[in-house]
Amino acid sequence: MPNPPQPRAAALAATAVLLASWLSGCGGDAEHPELTAQKLSWKACPAPSEAEGGGSAPSPLPGGTEWQCATLKAPLDWADPKGATIGLALIRARTSGAQDQRIGSLVFNFGGPGGSGVSTLPAFGQDYAALRTRYDLVSFDPRGVGRSAGVKCENDQQLDEYFQQDATPDDAAERQEFLRNTKDFNAACDKNSGRVLPHVRTTDAARDMDLMRQVLGDDKLHYFGISYGTELGGVYAHLFPKKVGRAVFDGVVDPTQNPEQSALGQAKGFQLALDNFAEDCASKVEDCPIGDTAADVEERIAELLKDLETKPIPGVFPRELTQTAATGGIAQALYSKDFWEFLTEGLQQAYGGDGRDLMLLSDSLNGRSENGQYSNLVPANVSINCADDKPRYTADQVQSKVPEFRTASPLFGDYLAWGMASCTDWAVAGAADHPDVSAPGAAPILVVGNTGDPATPYEGARAMVNALGEGVGVELTYKGQGHGAYDSKNKCVQGAVNGYLLRGAVPRDGTVCS
Numbered sequence: 355m356p357n358p359p360q361p362r363a364a365a366l367a368a369t370a371v372l373l374a375s376w377l378s379g380c381g382g383d384a385e386h387p388e389l390t391a392q393k394l395s396w397k398a399c400p401a402p403s404e405a406e407g408g409g410s411a412p413s414p415l416p417g418g419t420e421w422q423c424a425t426l427k428a429p430l431d432w433a434d435p436k437g438a439t440i441g442l443a444l445i446r447a448r449t450s451g452a453q454d455q456r457i458g459s460l461v462f463n464f465g466g467p468g469g470s471g472v473s474t475l476p477a478f479g480q481d482y483a484a485l486r487t488r489y490d491l492v493s494f495d496p497r498g499v500g501r502s503a504g505v506k507c508e509n510d511q512q513l514d515e516y517f518q519q520d521a522t523p524d525d526a527a528e529r530q531e532f533l534r535n536t537k538d539f540n541a542a543c544d545k546n547s548g549r550v551l552p553h554v555r556t557t558d559a560a561r562d563m564d565l566m567r568q569v570l571g572d573d574k575l576h577y578f579g580i581s582y583g584t585e586l587g588g589v590y591a592h593l594f595p596k597k598v599g600r601a602v603f604d605g606v607v608d609p610t611q612n613p614e615q616s617a618l619g620q621a622k623g624f625q626l627a628l629d630n631f632a633e634d635c636a637s638k639v640e641d642c643p644i645g646d647t648a649a650d651v652e653e654r655i656a657e658l659l660k661d662l663e664t665k666p667i668p669g670v671f672p673r674e675l676t677q678t679a680a681t682g683g684i685a686q687a688l689y690s691k692d693f694w695e696f697l698t699e700g701l702q703q704a705y706g707g708d709g710r711d712l713m714l715l716s717d718s719l720n721g722r723s724e725n726g727q728y729s730n731l732v733p734a735n736v737s738i739n740c741a742d743d744k745p746r747y748t749a750d751q752v753q754s755k756v757p758e759f760r761t762a763s764p765l766f767g768d769y770l771a772w773g774m775a776s777c778t779d780w781a782v783a784g785a786a787d788h789p790d791v792s793a794p795g796a797a798p799i800l801v802v803g804n805t806g807d808p809a810t811p812y813e814g815a816r817a818m819v820n821a822l823g824e825g826v827g828v829e830l831t832y833k834g835q836g837h838g839a840y841d842s843k844n845k846c847v848q849g850a851v852n853g854y855l856l857r858g859a860v861p862r863d864g865t866v867c868s
Contacts, residue, residue, distance in 0.1 A: 386435050390568045392427055399423040399445060402473040406443075406500040407721065407729040412476035415447055416483075421476055422446050426569060428497070431553055432561045440550075442562055443501035444494045445472045447479060451487040458572040458599070460489035460855065461563065463496065465581025465605070467556075468734030470500035481841055482578075484852050489576065496586075497562060498547075498554035499734045505550060507543040507733040510726055514673065517720050520663070521678040522768035529749055532772065537779040540740075543733055544781040551782045554734075555741045556789060560590040564597060574599030574797070576855070580838055581605045581810055587799070588791030588818060591826070595796040600855050604802045605838035608814035609821045612787045613743045613774055614755065618762055619811045621770045625763035627688040627808035628652065630835055635698060644701045655684070656765060658704055667709045670717070675709025681769055683715035688808050691835040691842075740777035744784040747774040791821045798860045800851065801827045804842075806835035819863075830861055833868040 399421045401411045412421040425441040449456050460482075464474045471493030482491055495502035508516060516539055523529040544551065563586070567575040576599040579587035584603035591598050611619065632651035635642040645651030659677050666674035673679075687697035693715075700711035717723075721731030752775050759767035777784060793799075799822060803815025812831070819827030832839035832847050839847045846867030853859040 389427065389429070389435065389565055392569055394424040394426065394444070394569060396422040396424045396446070399472075399476075402470065403501050403504075404727050405504040405506075405730040406470040406473040406495065407731075408723050408725070408727055409473070412445075412479075415479055415486075417450065419447050419450065421479075422448070423472065425501075426494070426562075426566055428562050428565055430503075430550070432558055440497060440503040441501070442494055442497065442566070443472050444492065444566070445475055446490050446492045447475075447486060449486055449488060449490050450483070455488055456490070457488045457856075458490070458574070458576055459492045459567075459570045460485055460576045460578055461566065462491065462493040462578045463580065463583030463586050464493070465579075465583045466499070466731065466735050467496070467582045467586075467738040468499055468731045469582075470495050470729065470731075472500060478841065484848075485578075485855055488856050490570075492566075492570065494562075494566065496554075496559045496734075496738075498550055498737050500730065503550050504730045505543060505554070505733040505737045506546040506730065507539055507736075510728055512542070513720075513722070513728050513732075514726070517679065517682075517716075517722075518673065518676055519678065520676070521772055522681075523772065529753075533749055533775065533778070536775060540736075540776075540779045540781070543737060547733075547737070548781065551737055551741065554738050555785055556586055556589050556738065557593065557785075559586055560593050563590055564594050567597065572599070573597075575601070577601040578855070579603050580840075582607060584801075584810075584818065585609060585789055585791070588793070588822065589789050591793035591796045591799065591822065592789075592791050595793040598793065598796040598799065600797070600858065601799045602802065602840075602851050602855060603799060603815075603818060604840050604851075605807060605810045606801055606803055606815040606818045607810050608817040609789045609791045610817050611814075613739075613745055613777075614747070617770045617774055618759060619813070620809060621759050621762040621767050623808040623811040624685055624688055624766045624770075626811075627806060627835070628655075628684070628763075628765060630806055631688060631694050631697065634694065642698075644698055644705070652765070654705070655701065658701070659765070667704065667707050669709040669713035673713065675704065675713050675716075678769070679716040680704065680709065680712050681766065682719045683712035685766065685808075686715040686719040689837045736776055736780075740780040740784060741782050742785055742789070743777055744786050746778050746780075746784070748778065749775065791818065792823050793826050794823050796822070796826045798828050798854075799826055800830060800854050800861065802830045802832060802839045802847065802851070804832045804834050804836065804839045806833075807837055809837045828860055828863045829865075831864075831866045833866065839867075 424444045429435045430438040475493035498505045523532045585607040632648040636648045662677040666676045669675035687693040721729035759771040803812045805812045819829045850861045
C-alpha cells in the first residue's frame with residue numbers, strides 16, 4: 355500500500371528566493387512573456403492516460419457541456435524560467451451561466467499529493483454545478499503527476515510485489531527486507547525520473563498555479579483546495595498574497611507539523627474513524643454482521659489482521675490478501691462514510707476466507723485499476739513528499755516511535771510509523787520541516803474542518819487559520835464523518851462555501867455545521 359500522504363512544503367535555494375520576491379503577488383505579474391503570453395489550445399479531452407488512472411474520455415456534463423483539455427508550458431526549474439520546459443495537463447468545463455455573470459476560473463486541486471486533477475474533476479464535476487454558474491471549472495495534473503512530466507518508478511509487476519510486502523516489520527529480518535524494498539523503489543524513481551525529482555516541490559506547483567492564473571486571464575486566483583490541496587493553496591497564498599481571490603480549503607492539512615507529527619495525527623484520525631465506524635455498525639437496529647458491540651467489531655478486525663500476517667487469503671487472483679493489503683483496504687473505506695457499507699461487506703467476506711473486496715479497496719488506495727495497471731499516484735506522492743520533507747528517519751528512529759503510534763492506533767499505528775521511512779534513501783534532499791503559509795494581506799480564505807476526518811484531522815483547520823495570519827483564515831466546522839466536508843452534501847457547508855465563492859459572502863469565523 356502507498357505511504358500515507360504526509361505533505362510538507364519546500365524551502366527555496368537562494369536563487370529561488372530572489373525569484374519568488376520578483377514573482378511575488380506583492381507586485382505585478384511575472385514578466386516572462388514567453389510563458390505568460392502563451393495561448394492555450396483547448397480541445398476535446400482524450401481518455402485519461404495510464405498514469406492518470408486510465409478509463410474512458412470524460413462524458414459531457416448534463417446539458418451537453420463538453421470537457422476541454424489543454425497543455426500549459428512551464429519551466430522545469432523555476433530558478434531558470436527561460437530554460438527547459440515541461441507540459442502541464444489542464445482540463446476545464448466552461449461556465450453554465452451568462453458571460454456577464456462570470457467571475458473567472460475556479461481552479462481545483464483534489465490532493466494526494468499525486469492525484470490527477472484531469473481525471474478527478476470530471477468524476478465529480480456535477481457536484482460543483484452550482485459553482486459552474488459563475489466560474490469555468492478548471493483542474494490540472496500538478497508537475498510530477500499524470501501527464502505533467504509524471505514520475506515513473508517501478509513497472510506494474512514490480513508494484514504488485516511492492517504492495518504485497520510486509521509494511522509493518524516485526525523483527526530484524528523483516529525490517530531489512532522492508533528497507534531494501536523501499537530503497538529499490540526509490541532507486542527506480544531516480545533512474546527513471548531523476549530529471550524531474552528536484553522540481554516537484556509544492557513551491558514549484560504554486561508557481562505553476564500563478565502562471566496558470568495569468569494564462570487563463572484572471573487577475574486573482576480563485577481556488578478550491580482539498581486535502582493536500584489546502585497545503586498547496588496555503589503555499590500559494592504565502593508566495594502570492596495579493597493574487598489570492600476567493601479561496602476555500604477543505605480537509606485541511608496542518609501546516610505546522612513535521613512528518614512525524616503528521617503521521618501520528620493520522621494514526622489518531624484513522625483510529626477515530628474506525629471507532630465511529632464500529633459504533634455505527636453496532637448501533638443499527640438490525641444486527642451488525644461483523645460484531646455484537648463496537649469493541650467486538652474492532653477486536654475481530656484486529657484478529658483478522660493478525661491471522662493475515664502469516665496466513666493470507668485469496669484476494670484478486672493471482673494475488674493474496676495480506677495483512678498490509680487488508681489494512682490499506684480498511685483505511686481506504688474510512689475516507690468516506692459512503693464506503694462503510696462496502697467495508698462491512700468486505701470484512702464479512704474476509705472472515706469467510708474471501709479477500710476480494712478488501713483487496714479491491716486496497717488497489718484503489720494504491721492507484722491500481724482492475725486491468726492491473728497502476729496510475730502514478732504513489733510515485734508522485736512519494737516524490738512530492740520527499741522533495742518537500744527535510745527529515746529523514748532511520749529504522750532505529752522509526753522503531754523507537756512504534757509504541758507511541760500503537761498507543762494512538764492499535765490498528766494503523768505500525769503502518770503509519772513505518773511510512774516515515776519512505777524518504778530515507780531518496781535522491782533529492784528535502785526542503786523544510788513544514789511549509790510556510792503565512793499570507794499577510796491576502797483576501798479571506800475559508801478553511802473547512804471536519805471533526806470526523808481520518809486523513810486530515812480536524813485540529814489542522816485551526817492550525818491553518820492561525821498560520822495564515824490574522825484576518826486571512828476564516829474557520830468553518832463540520833460535525834461529520836469522512837475526509838473533507840463539501841462533498842458530504844451537507845446543506846450548511848455547501849451554503850457557506852457557495853455563498854463565499856459565488857457572492858463573496860464571508861461566513862462568520864467559527865461557524866459550525868452539523
